Each structure stands twice: as C-alpha cells, then as structure tokens.
Amino acid sequence: MSLQDLMKYRDSGELSDVTIVVEGEELKLHKFPLYIKSDYFKEVAAESGKDQVELEEFPGGAACFKVIADFCYNKKIDISLENVAQLRCGAEYLKMAGDNNLIDLTERYLDDIIRSAQMSRSLSPIVDLISRTACLGPAAEEAKIAERCFAAVMDVWTKPGRVDALVVDRLLRLPLDWFERLAKSCGSEGERQLRPLAELATRYLHRVFQRDTDLQKQQQQQKKPEKKKEQEKSAEKEKDDDDAGEEAAEEPQQEQQEAREEQQQQEEEAGEASDAEADGGDKKKQQQQQQQQQQNEPKEPTGEVLDRVIGSLPEPTPLAEVISGDWIRLALLASEQYSCQCRPRLLQLAGNMLHRFRQEELKQMPSPVLCDIVSSTAAAMGGDAGASGEAQVLSGVIDNHLLDLARAGSLTAEEFAKLAASVPADYRASHDTLYEAAETLLTAGESIPDDQQKAVVEAVDLSRCEVSTLQRALDKGAFPAKVVCQAAIDLAQRQQSLQVDGKFARREDFKPTFSSSPSRRYGRNVASPSYDGIGAGYSSYREPIYGSKFDSDFDASSGLRYSALGGYSDTAAYPDTDRGARLDFQYSGASGGRYSSRKW
Structure with missing residues (x-):
C-alpha cells in the first residue's frame, strides 16, 4: 500500500496497525508513515514491537500530535507563530530530523520570525515565542529555542526605540527557570545588554515583593473581624454597666436613654449592613486581582526567587542605576527574612548608592537594616x-x-x-x-x-x-x-x-606664596601670603607666620598666641596698633586643599 493510499485512512482509522495514546486520547494510525518520518517510532518498534504506544508529556498535547501525524501522512499543515514552537518541540520529541522533515521546516520558520523581528525592531513575536515555549517541557530545552530568542530580545532591546510595555509585561510573566536562563544568556555580547537586563530583573523581583505585600495586607484584613468582635463585646459590657446605673435614675431619664440606645443600635445595624455589602464587593474584587496575580507571578518562595535572579545576573550588571531606595529596602527585608545568600551583594549595592537615597527613603529604612548597610560598606572600604x-x-x-x-x-x-x-x-x-x-x-x-x-x-x-x-x-x-x-x-x-619647639610638624607640606603687590594695613606694608598644603579634618597642620619673613619689620621672635578658631595673633609685631595681625587659615577639600590667610 502506497503512502498516497494511506492518506485516505488517516481520518477514518481503517486498517490501523498501531494506537498512539496522548493525554488519554487514543489515535488509530499506521506504522509505515510514522516510521518513515520519525526515528522515535522506529526505536520503539525495534525495542518492544507493541501495537500501542503512549507518549507521555508530549509537547503541545494531543492537538499538536494530530498535526504532526498529518505531516507524517504527507497531508498539508499550516505552520504559524501560534504553533511553530509546539511543532518544533514535538518534532524534537519524535526525532524527526533530515532534509525537509519537520525539524528542518520549523527551524527555517523560526529563523524567519526572529530575523524579521530584529529587522523591524519588534519584540512582540519573539516574546510570544518565548512564552509559548516556556511550558513545553524538556523537549524545549533540547530544541534550544529559548537561547535564540533570548539573544534576539536583548539585541532588539539595546537598539534605539521604545519597548512596548505589554511586551515587557509578558517577559515579567516568565517562569523563574526561564527568566534565570534569560539573565544568564545576557552579557555575552558586551555590557550593552546589562542595562536592560538590570531593568528587567528589578521589575521581575518587584512583582514578587508586591506579592508578599499584598499577602500581608490580606492577612491583616482577616484579623479585622476578630478585632471587631472584641470591640463589640467590650461595648456590650459597657452597655450593661450603663443600664445598671440607669435603673437607679429617674424614669423619664431612663426612657430617654433607652430611646437613644435603640436609635444607636439601628444606626449600627445599618452601618454593619453597609460595611458587609462593601466588604463583599471588595472581597470579590480582591479575589479577582489575586487570581490574575497568581497567573502572572512565579510560584516559588520569595527567598528562592531573589537568590536565583540576583545570582544569575553578571557581576557588572548596573543595578544601582535602575533601582530606588524603596526597592532595595524591600529586597533587604526579604533577604533577611528568608536568609538569602545574595544578602551580602545587596548590602554592598545599598552602600554604594546610600548617598543617592532621598530623605523619605532613608526614613522608611529600618534602623537594623541601615546598620547592616553601613557595617558592610565599612568592611568593604577597609581599615584605612x-x-x-x-x-x-x-x-x-x-x-x-x-x-x-x-x-x-x-x-x-x-x-x-x-x-x-x-x-x-x-x-x-x-x-x-x-x-x-x-x-x-x-x-x-x-x-x-x-x-x-x-x-x-x-x-x-x-x-x-x-x-x-x-x-x-x-x-x-x-x-x-x-x-x-x-x-x-x-x-x-x-x-x-602638633607644635614642636614653637613650630608645627610637617612644615615641608606647606609652601607660602606671596602676592606681587603688598597691601597697607595699620600703616605698614604687609605681604599677603597663602599656603597650599596637604591635610584633612583635624589632622591638618597650620603654618605659623614666623620662620618666613613677610616684611622687613616682622620680628620672628615675637610672642604668638594661638586662637582656637585656627588663627595666630602677634601682639608684639605691631606696637603702634592696639590690635594684632590675625591669620585664620581656612581648609576646604577632603584630601588636600588650599589654606588662605585673612588679616586686619
């Protein structure tokens, strides 16, 4: 019987000599067309000779296998963006190699999609491929579709132009395993890929942090009814005490009190009904949001996600350029709560960008976390x-x-x-x-x-x-x-x-310079010296004016009086005035600067 004749029996199942089971669905097929296209079926037939073969965890399920079966019977099939990933992985599963076989055809179609996306600078078809491939199991790993798509994504992202927010959102929905592979595949072509990777990783983790925050809010809302019941019990007790006291009061006052209590009770009941209705609407809305969120986020615990994402990023990834103080706060709190291995790297990151935090961001940072940041940063700087x-x-x-x-x-x-x-x-x-x-x-x-x-x-x-x-x-x-x-x-x-025999140590660090024209102060010509020196903070050295003759009338042996503000006064040098010359040396800079003199 020829292959052309077998095509007639593809749909009817007549003269079937093998049964293929996929996802519990039985397909009556024929060995000959399957053996011609698939090495997998040849191996199965050689090993067991069974008339029934079950394909476990087949990529794309029964629907995908039916299309592949049609291809084996030489029936025309449509390859599109929606099914090419499933067909490629299914062909890998069934070992359908060779010229013009299914692997060859789907590979060429994938190349066309990726090349066209790169030329048009459109991420949408590539991200669509990644999303469809992520759920296809081990066959997708062997087909290596993801690696080709990841390289194309980063290539398009680093080119000029704006990335569609919806496309980015689909990348943020990737399973953790696939996002980790995306991160590890970056950086091979240079640092130009690291900035977009940093942006993507921080947003991916932020969704996980938001998941924890929403869970905490939900738990707090669940505790509110219990707190409300306690308040109601306390109110009933106070009410009973009030009723006991009113019995001893006059009857008109008692009637007025009962009327007020009845009115108050009616208002409370109306308020409770309104709250219950509002709570019901809010609860339904929260459930819808939660269901949507569960579909969009990784299922692994927060600590595992944080460790694996941070660990997959290349060391030079510029996280500090894209994150905020609020992000690093949430990351550090999560790393502490789950004892993450990436905590030292996060502390170092926080220390490097600490000076960029806004006042509001610092105030939100818990003091123990801030202490850890400072201690880690100081340890990284070293003892000197x-x-x-x-x-x-x-x-x-x-x-x-x-x-x-x-x-x-x-x-x-x-x-x-x-x-x-x-x-x-x-x-x-x-x-x-x-x-x-x-x-x-x-x-x-x-x-x-x-x-x-x-x-x-x-x-x-x-x-x-x-x-x-x-x-x-x-x-x-x-x-x-x-x-x-x-x-x-x-x-x-x-x-x-600092003073040694009336002079200051390390005098060689200071070199006085003089202005070309002296100024006249207190009837005398006084040069205007300035000093360039090396020093910092309280360890800076101040040069006394004696030891360098500033003018012919200066007496180096005159008594000097040190000022706590950083100056020296010489009361003996100018006997014709009731004020001495005062030098205030001012320092600026962290590791060396200029000292200037001021006189009057």
Whole structure:
C-alpha cells in the first residue's frame, strides 16, 4: 500500500496497525508513515514491537500530535507563530530530523520570525515565542529555542526605540527557570545588554515583593473581624454597666436613654449592613486581582526567587542605576527574612548608592537594616578608609539622617546609639552634626533612661567639634558640663601636640606664596601670603607666620598666641596698633586643599 493510499485512512482509522495514546486520547494510525518520518517510532518498534504506544508529556498535547501525524501522512499543515514552537518541540520529541522533515521546516520558520523581528525592531513575536515555549517541557530545552530568542530580545532591546510595555509585561510573566536562563544568556555580547537586563530583573523581583505585600495586607484584613468582635463585646459590657446605673435614675431619664440606645443600635445595624455589602464587593474584587496575580507571578518562595535572579545576573550588571531606595529596602527585608545568600551583594549595592537615597527613603529604612548597610560598606572600604572622601560621605549621610529623625521626633536613644556606632570612629571629620542630633533627641522632653542617655553622650566626641559647638553644648546643658570641659581640654592638648619647639610638624607640606603687590594695613606694608598644603579634618597642620619673613619689620621672635578658631595673633609685631595681625587659615577639600590667610 502506497503512502498516497494511506492518506485516505488517516481520518477514518481503517486498517490501523498501531494506537498512539496522548493525554488519554487514543489515535488509530499506521506504522509505515510514522516510521518513515520519525526515528522515535522506529526505536520503539525495534525495542518492544507493541501495537500501542503512549507518549507521555508530549509537547503541545494531543492537538499538536494530530498535526504532526498529518505531516507524517504527507497531508498539508499550516505552520504559524501560534504553533511553530509546539511543532518544533514535538518534532524534537519524535526525532524527526533530515532534509525537509519537520525539524528542518520549523527551524527555517523560526529563523524567519526572529530575523524579521530584529529587522523591524519588534519584540512582540519573539516574546510570544518565548512564552509559548516556556511550558513545553524538556523537549524545549533540547530544541534550544529559548537561547535564540533570548539573544534576539536583548539585541532588539539595546537598539534605539521604545519597548512596548505589554511586551515587557509578558517577559515579567516568565517562569523563574526561564527568566534565570534569560539573565544568564545576557552579557555575552558586551555590557550593552546589562542595562536592560538590570531593568528587567528589578521589575521581575518587584512583582514578587508586591506579592508578599499584598499577602500581608490580606492577612491583616482577616484579623479585622476578630478585632471587631472584641470591640463589640467590650461595648456590650459597657452597655450593661450603663443600664445598671440607669435603673437607679429617674424614669423619664431612663426612657430617654433607652430611646437613644435603640436609635444607636439601628444606626449600627445599618452601618454593619453597609460595611458587609462593601466588604463583599471588595472581597470579590480582591479575589479577582489575586487570581490574575497568581497567573502572572512565579510560584516559588520569595527567598528562592531573589537568590536565583540576583545570582544569575553578571557581576557588572548596573543595578544601582535602575533601582530606588524603596526597592532595595524591600529586597533587604526579604533577604533577611528568608536568609538569602545574595544578602551580602545587596548590602554592598545599598552602600554604594546610600548617598543617592532621598530623605523619605532613608526614613522608611529600618534602623537594623541601615546598620547592616553601613557595617558592610565599612568592611568593604577597609581599615584605612578613614581619610577617604567615601568614608566622610558615608558618615555624613548617617549623621544627617539621625538629625532628620531627631527633628521629626521619630528617633529613639537606642536607635541613635546603634546607628552612630555603626560608623567607624575615624570616618567622621567632624562630630558637629552628630552632636546636633543628640542634643535634639535629649532636649525633646521625652523620658529617656539613664543608661540610654549615657550611650547617646558617649557616641559623640565633642573634642572633634567646632568651638562654637562646644560653647553651645555648655549653654544648652544637653551634655554634662564635665563632658564638655573634658572635650575642650582634649581639643587643646591635641592642638598642642602638633607644635614642636614653637613650630608645627610637617612644615615641608606647606609652601607660602606671596602676592606681587603688598597691601597697607595699620600703616605698614604687609605681604599677603597663602599656603597650599596637604591635610584633612583635624589632622591638618597650620603654618605659623614666623620662620618666613613677610616684611622687613616682622620680628620672628615675637610672642604668638594661638586662637582656637585656627588663627595666630602677634601682639608684639605691631606696637603702634592696639590690635594684632590675625591669620585664620581656612581648609576646604577632603584630601588636600588650599589654606588662605585673612588679616586686619
């Protein structure tokens, strides 16, 4: 019997010599056309010789196999975007290789779809292929359709033009396994693919975070009826007490009270009915939203999704460029709750972008999480980071955050002590902002235990504050006077330790320069020197004016008096005036700057 003759029996099943079972549906077919097109059926026949073959987990199910069976009988089939992925995977399952066989035909059709999409810069057909292939099982892995589609997606995404939001939403619905494969396939052609990958990954994870948030809200709503019942019981008890007291009152008052209670009860019943109706509508709406959400999101636990997505991203993926403070807060909370392995990477990411957080975002960040961010960032910087600009930026962010919280009245003494201590001591060039936050906290009028007050005071080093801050601390009385006085002594001793035989150490770091034309001050010509030096914060060195002859009348042996504000006064150099020349050296910059002199 020829193949042409067998086509007549395809639909009728007459003269069938083999039964194919797919998803419980039996198809009466013929061995000859199946053996010609499929190596799978040849192998099955050689192994068992059975007249019935069951295809388990066949890609596309019975509907797809029927089309493939028609192809085996040389019947004309239509290959389209809707079925090409199923046919390709089904052909892979049945081992239908060879020229003009089903694998060859579907491969050429896939190439045409992908090439056309790339030329038109349209992601829709490619994403449609990915979505249809994602549910086709192991055969889809062997067919390697996904890898080709992933490469095309990133190629189109990185080209100029706007990506359709609906197309992106379909990518966000991918199963976790497929999204992980998409992420791992990126970066092979350079860093140009990493930015769109970062955007896609953060949005994919945000949907998972939103799922947890909605679940928490749902649980809270379920607790509301229980709380309402407790309130009703309490109200009934109060009502009984009121009724007992009214019995002793006069009868007219009792009648009025009963009337008021009856009216109140009617209003409550009407309100409860209205609430029940509203709750019923809200509940139905929430159920619909929940069903839709379950279809669009991965089924795995949040911790697993977070670990696998972050772990699949190449190291240079620029997450910091696309995420917000709210996103990193949710990610860190989830990583802590589920003990995720990616938490160190998230902490490092948060530390790198901490200076970009808005005030509102920092306020929403729990203090323990913020402490972890600072500690992780400090550990990454290393032990010698105290003089770096990054270290001072980190301390500045935390100190200003503490001040904002204290002014808003949302800071506790315990939180202050922990957050302040999370920043290494040598990272702060100044403690002025930290003191202001502590003062605001301690003078807010709230009752603070003695041990917590002590912890707040010990977190601030007043000796590293401006003189004006020390004076303010003494005037305000927020800190004990003994602490303020000791800080002033420490400050003076530290400044004296810089002086050696009337001169300051590391003089070679400072090179005086002079203006070409001297200015006349107090009847004398005085040169205008300025100094370029190296130093930072309280470790900067100030050059005294003696040792370099600024004019012919200057006496290097004259007595110098140091000012706590950073200047020197020479009262003996100008006997014809009642004021001495004063030099105030001002410093700017984190690791080196320019000192300028001011005289009067």
